[in-house]
Amino acid sequence: xxMRGIAKIAGVSSATVSRVINGxxxxxxxxxxxxxxxxxxxxxxPNSNATTLKQGKSGVxxxxxxxxxxxxxxxxxxxxxxxxxxxxxxxxxxxxxxHPSRIQQSVRRMLIRKVDGVALLASEIETGPIxxxxxxxxxxxxxxxxxxxxxxxDVLVDTTRGMTSAIAHLRSLGHRKIxxxxxxxxxxxxxxxxxxxxxAMQENGMAVKPDFVxxxxxxxxxxxxxxxxxxxxxxxxxxxxxxxxxxxxxxLRAIRESGLSVxxxxxxxxxxxxxxxxxxxxxxxxxxTARDELAGLFFKALEGAKADPHAPGSQFAIEPYxxxxxxxxxxxxxxAKA
Amino acid sequence: xxMRGIAKIAGVSSATVSRVINGxxxxxxxxxxxxxxxxxxxxxxPNSNATTLKQGKSGVxxxxxxxxxxxxxxxxxxxxxxxxxxxxxxxxxxxxxxHPSRIQQSVRRMLIRKVDGVALLASEIETGPIxxxxxxxxxxxxxxxxxxxxxxxDVLVDTTRGMTSAIAHLRSLGHRKIxxxxxxxxxxxxxxxxxxxxxAMQENGMAVKPDFVxxxxxxxxxxxxxxxxxxxxxxxxxxxxxxxxxxxxxxLRAIRESGLSVxxxxxxxxxxxxxxxxxxxxxxxxxxTARDELAGLFFKALEGAKADPHAPGSQFAIEPYxxxxxxxxxxxxxxAKA
DNA sequence: GTGAAAGCGCTAACAA
DNA sequence: TTGTTAGCGCTTTCAC
Numbered sequence: 282x283x284m285r286g287i288a289k290i291a292g293v294s295s296a297t298v299s300r301v302i303n304g305x306x307x308x309x310x311x312x313x314x315x316x317x318x319x320x321x322x323x324x325x326x327p328n329s330n331a332t333t334l335k336q337g338k339s340g341v342x343x344x345x346x347x348x349x350x351x352x353x354x355x356x357x358x359x360x361x362x363x364x365x366x367x368x369x370x371x372x373x374x375x376x377x378x379x380h381p382s383r384i385q386q387s388v389r390r391m392l393i394r395k396v397d398g399v400a401l402l403a404s405e406i407e408t409g410p411i412x413x414x415x416x417x418x419x420x421x422x423x424x425x426x427x428x429x430x431x432x433x434x435d436v437l438v439d440t441t442r443g444m445t446s447a448i449a450h451l452r453s454l455g456h457r458k459i460x461x462x463x464x465x466x467x468x469x470x471x472x473x474x475x476x477x478x479x480x481a482m483q484e485n486g487m488a489v490k491p492d493f494v495x496x497x498x499x500x501x502x503x504x505x506x507x508x509x510x511x512x513x514x515x516x517x518x519x520x521x522x523x524x525x526x527x528x529x530x531x532x533l534r535a536i537r538e539s540g541l542s543v544x545x546x547x548x549x550x551x552x553x554x555x556x557x558x559x560x561x562x563x564x565x566x567x568x569x570t571a572r573d574e575l576a577g578l579f580f581k582a583l584e585g586a587k588a589d590p591h592a593p594g595s596q597f598a599i600e601p602y603x604x605x606x607x608x609x610x611x612x613x614x615x616x617a618k619a
Numbered sequence: 620x621x622m623r624g625i626a627k628i629a630g631v632s633s634a635t636v637s638r639v640i641n642g643x644x645x646x647x648x649x650x651x652x653x654x655x656x657x658x659x660x661x662x663x664x665p666n667s668n669a670t671t672l673k674q675g676k677s678g679v680x681x682x683x684x685x686x687x688x689x690x691x692x693x694x695x696x697x698x699x700x701x702x703x704x705x706x707x708x709x710x711x712x713x714x715x716x717x718h719p720s721r722i723q724q725s726v727r728r729m730l731i732r733k734v735d736g737v738a739l740l741a742s743e744i745e746t747g748p749i750x751x752x753x754x755x756x757x758x759x760x761x762x763x764x765x766x767x768x769x770x771x772x773d774v775l776v777d778t779t780r781g782m783t784s785a786i787a788h789l790r791s792l793g794h795r796k797i798x799x800x801x802x803x804x805x806x807x808x809x810x811x812x813x814x815x816x817x818x819a820m821q822e823n824g825m826a827v828k829p830d831f832v833x834x835x836x837x838x839x840x841x842x843x844x845x846x847x848x849x850x851x852x853x854x855x856x857x858x859x860x861x862x863x864x865x866x867x868x869x870x871l872r873a874i875r876e877s878g879l880s881v882x883x884x885x886x887x888x889x890x891x892x893x894x895x896x897x898x899x900x901x902x903x904x905x906x907x908t909a910r911d912e913l914a915g916l917f918f919k920a921l922e923g924a925k926a927d928p929h930a931p932g933s934q935f936a937i938e939p940y941x942x943x944x945x946x947x948x949x950x951x952x953x954x955a956k957a
Numbered sequence: 958g959t960g961a962a963a964g965c966g967c968t969a970a971c972a973a
Numbered sequence: 974t975t976g977t978t979a980g981c982g983c984t985t986t987c988a989c
Contacts, residue, residue: 295968296978300975309975312974328672330966332968334967349693350690350694355693359716362713392664393665393667395667634961638958669981673965674983
């Protein structure tokens, strides 16, 4: 069934059906009602492929995320989808699972679907796919790439201040030997987080001990592995800051495994504040990044770019803040002075 | 840029460009290569809206889920997306957040996009949207609705046996007073889970005490609330089976809050086995539902319906099994005999 | 092996 | 206020 079919039954032309569906005021109410009736009767839905083809724009925004299994992202997805639904737009989501080929594929899907913009959260991102998007003039927002351009906006997750208060918190508890477990090396977000950590240490008058800095993978096993390394050190840290909560949870597991307890023997701080943090035992002290705010900024950036595709993108920022729970406590006297 | 543009540059017709893109063997290799070069040079992506419009099918399967914040679903999404990517299809996901209006909207989106099939996991589902899909001849798979029809398949999550072994497990630990916290009342899955619980109790020679049966909402707060009710009973249960893991986790919280400890004072069993179960303390004993298998069956059902749209749908089944961890332990002597 | 052309379902400019 | 029509980008006969 198509508009012509509806038109025939309602005794009008397909143009009128189109007008009714799009709420044009230039249709006599009686006609509109008649058409509406037929539409409902037959449960007609206009084919969006035809509409998009005709209009050149789809009303769909893409969202590309690395790992739907990290609870941080579902919460972003939810926020983003809510905003889009509220604004009569749609969301098209794709997951990369950290594979470059999946990133390529995801971008490709966005491109062929003619989405009106893409929020790209894949943290470890090659520039290739991004250029692909830009080349095709698809408005783009990234997270924490700290680069903007024509049609390219960015939302900075500025952890420096948050980490400074996190370190201050640990310091006030007597910790002097503080470790860090980051994400994969050499990519933007991971580097930024480590940079923020280094700055935060410095602000607190402490030096980063290279041995105390390890690499994870943003997931639980990575954190667990890295923490085991840290614990096997002769001279080991008494507290840890992790690049995200899953990493911190992995660390928690490694610590428990080794027979130590948190926060008595060791303090741990994560990043993100996924819901899970408050469900664990001990509840995790962490730097909260507001997901809804994040989703809101993505939307704002994309809408802005849509309004004026030639305008330069904007740099937005969001500032995580410390949420103290029970995974941090006083440094043990013995460890503290070692 | 469109195929005609590519065609002009490559000195061929748009038909040939189409053939090259679709890998037709009826193009002279030299020509194909030339065209391919232009395509890559210009980073051309064919407009899928035109393709779908022309072909009448999109190569996209829809996935509608209630709550992306429940880790069970991201894991299903991941499995489903993987299968689709491997099979050169795409996924279009929508979330309902348990709102009937969002279900409507989600179904509508699937319909206008001309998806080739929908996996509908919204547990508490009205028949309206389902009929809408069926009426529009969109192949459909549901989860645990236990109804099939033309183009309508179902994947039964058969918890009866699993629950029977769960209850047997509790029984062997000395528990005689076993409670149950379900999902919302009056809808299919919740009813089935409760039914399975009742059967499992009977199989183990025990009676269901109505007072011990409470209603949650498949989320943590619902489980917490229901558990508080259970704990406030003068004569209370010593063990609990929850309709899903989030409910069980809520129960865990309520128990801890009340000063009791798990598994010493109370035993808890969940359903699903989300990754989280193993991350909690104590790790949750639960009935595991294999997400990848589930996703695989959705795909199978949809592909089957696509192959022959007039064939009756199939009833698939999946059987959760008990995973024993540390949230279950011996009933305390005092409680056990009360 | 390649091209011309019709048409998928819709919208919008123009005509009536 | 309503209808006619061209055309969005693609695929696919059919002709050459």
